[in-house]
Amino acid sequence: MSKSSATSPTAQTPANQTTASPTPSDSSGVSAGPSSVVRVSLAAGETPVSGVDLILLDLDGVVYKGEAAIAGAVEALNASELRIGYITNNASRSAATVADHLLRLGLEAAESDVVTSSQAAARLLADLVEPGGEVLVVGGEGLIVEVERAGFIAVFTGTPETAAVVQGFAPTVGWESLAQAAFALQGEYSERPWVATNNDWTIPVAGGIAPGNGTLVSAVHTAVGRLPIVAGKPEVPIFEAALERFGVADALFIGDRLDTDILGANRAGLRSALVLTGIDGPKQLLAASAPMRPELILTDLSELTLPYPATEFEADGVVRVRDSAVRMNGHRVELVAPGAHVDLVRASCAAVWASGLAIYGIDVDGLLMDALGIARDDSRR
Numbered sequence: 001m002s003k004s005s006a007t008s009p010t011a012q013t014p015a016n017q018t019t020a021s022p023t024p025s026d027s028s029g030v031s032a033g034p035s036s037v038v039r040v041s042l043a044a045g046e047t048p049v050s051g052v053d054l055i056l057l058d059l060d061g062v063v064y065k066g067e068a069a070i071a072g073a074v075e076a077l078n079a080s081e082l083r084i085g086y087i088t089n090n091a092s093r094s095a096a097t098v099a100d101h102l103l104r105l106g107l108e109a110a111e112s113d114v115v116t117s118s119q120a121a122a123r124l125l126a127d128l129v130e131p132g133g134e135v136l137v138v139g140g141e142g143l144i145v146e147v148e149r150a151g152f153i154a155v156f157t158g159t160p161e162t163a164a165v166v167q168g169f170a171p172t173v174g175w176e177s178l179a180q181a182a183f184a185l186q187g188e189y190s191e192r193p194w195v196a197t198n199n200d201w202t203i204p205v206a207g208g209i210a211p212g213n214g215t216l217v218s219a220v221h222t223a224v225g226r227l228p229i230v231a232g233k234p235e236v237p238i239f240e241a242a243l244e245r246f247g248v249a250d251a252l253f254i255g256d257r258l259d260t261d262i263l264g265a266n267r268a269g270l271r272s273a274l275v276l277t278g279i280d281g282p283k284q285l286l287a288a289s290a291p292m293r294p295e296l297i298l299t300d301l302s303e304l305t306l307p308y309p310a311t312e313f314e315a316d317g318v319v320r321v322r323d324s325a326v327r328m329n330g331h332r333v334e335l336v337a338p339g340a341h342v343d344l345v346r347a348s349c350a351a352v353w354a355s356g357l358a359i360y361g362i363d364v365d366g367l368l369m370d371a372l373g374i375a376r377d378d379s380r381r
């Protein structure tokens with residue numbers, strides 16, 4: 001299986017994409033072929049994991065939501081014979097705690113299978129702080145453990161000896177901790193290194209969507225007027241830490257957010273898949289800029305071992321995935337045949353992304369929005 005460059009802006013014809021020859025009289029005004037980045041490179045009959053050495057998964061919204069497993073996830077992962085690693089931006093829990101959670105769900109996971117943004121942050125600190133140095137920690141158990149494991153002294157109030165500040169999410173982080181970070185990063189300390197585990201604006205928890213580490217980092221940023229170095233997705237240090245840990249050069253990364261998971265995987269040069277079980281769905285996919293577009297779209301992890309369907313660009317602007325089809329009619333995308341929901345999402349994305357038009361320049365047919373499950377008064381962002 002070949003893989004096109006994750007960052008190349010050059011259009012590339014997918015191996016499994018069959019393009020019908022437009023008739024000479026075709027006057028739809030829409031190209032029958034893709035005109036922007038389309039990266040699906042699976043051959044007919046291949047599954048998302050064909051030719052893959054390692055599956056890397058985001059956790060929240062992919063494997064579990066809160067305490068409970070997402071339907072089908074445990075069965076799909078246990079049925080896989082591939083090496084599996086877990087990557088999480090959530091810095092509030094240690095790798096061991098995450099592994100225990102996965103074991104409780106019925107997965108065969110060890111602490112060494114889990115790569116956290118706290119670990120990636122500690123790896124960054126090693127380049128910035130002398131061994132044994134004092135690091136002001138804003139965060140929870142997961143971050144404290146990794147800072148100490150990396151050989152630093154964790155403190156919670158800055159001193160003149162404090163060598164750096166590291167900030168990660170924990171539900172217990174409050175104003176006092178944020179103020180300590182701000183005091184340690186301003187004035188005579190304005191050159192002091194500041195590392196954030198991740199910059200997620202939100203974090204999904206059992207009760208709903210809550211403010212994430214990016215929101216708390218932003219509070220400190222507002223006070224000190226500068227920004228941290230970020231270890232977690234969508235920055236590449238966490239992916240580099242994972243590839244180093246598992247000893248491979250490439251992997252399929254599966255996530256539920258375009259702005260962290262997919263953007264990060266693309267930046268790191270990994271294959272990418274979005275599952276529709278978490279934060280982002282059809283609306284965000286249609287609007288995604290090229291760097292945030294996944295190579296594959298899956299309903300959930302149960303589709304990992306099912307053949308991935310081809311996208312067919314037909315005459316008259318029709319884009320078809322199995323029984324689902326849409327048509328690009330100028331700047332308007334219309335429903336032709338609904339078929340299965342995920343196939344309609346795939347076809348709609350292929351049509352919109354290949355059009356070369358930004359989402360605000362595209363008129364999405366109301367029937368198509370209904371079939372995709374996008375509220376009609378909420379089609380654009």
Ligand SMILES: [Mg+2]
Nearest residue numbers: 058060061256
């Ligand atoms: Mg997630």
